[in-house]
Amino acid sequence: MNLNHTIFLSFKIRSEYQEAYDFEIYDVPKSLVYFSKYRSVLYGAIGVYLAFILLGQRWMRNRSPYGLNTALVFWNAGLAIFSIVSTIRGLPETIYLLSKPNGIYSIICEHDAHNYATAFWGLMFALSKFVELGDTVFIVLRKQRLIFLHWYHHITVLLLSWFGYEFADTFAHLYVVNTFVHSFMYTYYALRALKIKIPRRVAMLMTILQISQMVLYCFVNLYSLFEIGQGRPCNREASFLYGILLIIASYFVLFVNFFVRAYLRPSKTKTQ
Template sequence: ILLALILPGDTLFIVLRKQKLIFLHWYHHITVLLYSWYSYKDMVAGGGWFMTMNYLVHAVMYSYYALRAAGFKISRKFAMFITLTQISQMVMGCVVNYLVYSWMQQGQECPSHVQNIVWSSLMYLSYFVLFCQFFFEAYVTKTKSNAAKKSQ
């Protein structure tokens, strides 16, 4: 029970379905937790955008996990859509960081600091790389290997 209280919802779905937790999953959740703790004290600009994007993506993802857990057949394209949405979220996170930095340079009142923008940008860029790698491995490489198996 304690483990269920600590783990995010999507982790719980994965564990209950006895699926492997990949590095991207652990890395993402640990770094988001650390960054959130780091940023909360400053109530940094951009935080509302980060949370809103995250909630939207997770709402779709949790719905997908729930439907699959309930035994519904869900098109592979829906899983691809979720991953593409996550990749888009990482791009938008970098855009928000750029905007916050620009506003700070223009002298606008913007509660943030350069160090936070650097850490957030590094986090979002690393997620972007890892989610793109995941997309390629899960959907491009597997599709090619399945097509090769069918042609043999």
Template sequence: MSLLNVSNGVGESWPNVKSEYIHAFDFEVFDIPRSRLLLTEYRPWAITTCVLYVSLIYAGQLWMKSRPAYNLRSTLVIWNGLLAIFSITGLFRTFPEFFFIVSRPDGLYKSACTSDIHNYATAFWALIFTLSKLVELGDTAFVILRKQKLIFLHWYHHITVLLMTWIYYETYEPCFRWFGTMNYFVHALMYTYFTLKAMKVRVPRSLAMCVTVLQIAQMIVGLYINVYTYNIKSSGVPCDRPMGNIVGGLSIYGTYFLLFIHFFVKAYFVGPKSKTN
């Protein structure tokens, strides 16, 4: 498959996808413009999925109200284990581009505002990352079927991440280098931790706290990148990010930051230790 010029959706063209720092496997070389058009076409389907997801939450809680909790330990080990492996793989395939560009002169600007030195491997794992947010909705099924407490942060985060990443892929956000790579890293640790817990491996409480701290740090970096690109766009310097994505990103990352701070304080300093999820 020949290298592609990819439209960024605002009338300009992205540089050719290159392979200077990582080899893209054959399965990672795909029709990027076509994939973006498909996600744009199926955006209403993604929104409908979110509405159905919320409806199933309430229906599931009602259905489980008079039933005993399911154990599902073996299934949970497999589920979290597969997501951990997926996240680790995604991290190894996206980090090379992130590091290569950020370590160059003007790396912050190039990584956040341009697709310079872009690679098919990163593009492929950005697409899979977006679609994986549909799969991760399944996390909630385990919470409901095991009759655990479902907090607002859990389902709000699932919905907004799905919609945000979906729209970001449609517009082919260069900031995926930051947002996606960070999320792969945090999820690699988080799902590994969940897998060990499901296997009844004794895990230090400090590790759970570390995962939450990393999630908060992820939100801080997300806020910073959005503020940075907002200032770049406002100053008239070219930046391949739609202003609507920047404003939406600021709003969503802002709410994540507040909600994760609240969860952190309640889980580790206010709530009973035995109840920490």
């Protein structure tokens, strides 16, 4: 059990800004221990994912692509609904913390206020990153172009989400930023799967939202480093913090590069 696990045991999980439903109340410290104990599940899933990409693309090489449109509609609609609900249930804590006099510091560095609803949907958020690996299954079976950004993003987000939950990192307060973006993103994908024509500028907006998310997350981690450098307590694992910053900075570079190549440079082929 690491330091943040011990801190979590002493929390009074608050409910004045949001009441949790019965199914949202669970043994939070025990779940943190399980994440630490069963890391092999994380690494095994990543191994299977990479093997599927390699073997799946080889297997599909001389086969016709599968349609899977109906399945894709339900898949994206399901993830959109999950993202919307997660955002709605996690947002009250974010608003509560930001409304405090030292709101930015509270939401990034402190564990003094937490809610079972937010904790539960934070857990669901971490586990949903396993489910989202299924996005790649559709790409491979439909023989669409699988770019580096896609599979790199899926693997590293899964890693960050798992360890963020395991370490009870305060950064997890802001999972609602990701679910907010995904609410729009998966809704957009579901509409596309339904063959609804959507203006190109909407696709551009989805990428801009992703880039904006990376800018915000970079700020959060740089702010954490600043507070630690000033000697103020910040309940974040320093080694994890540097890892997050490095990965998110790489996201920023990759998403900006994708945006430039897909929308700003003229191309003879349609970007998928």
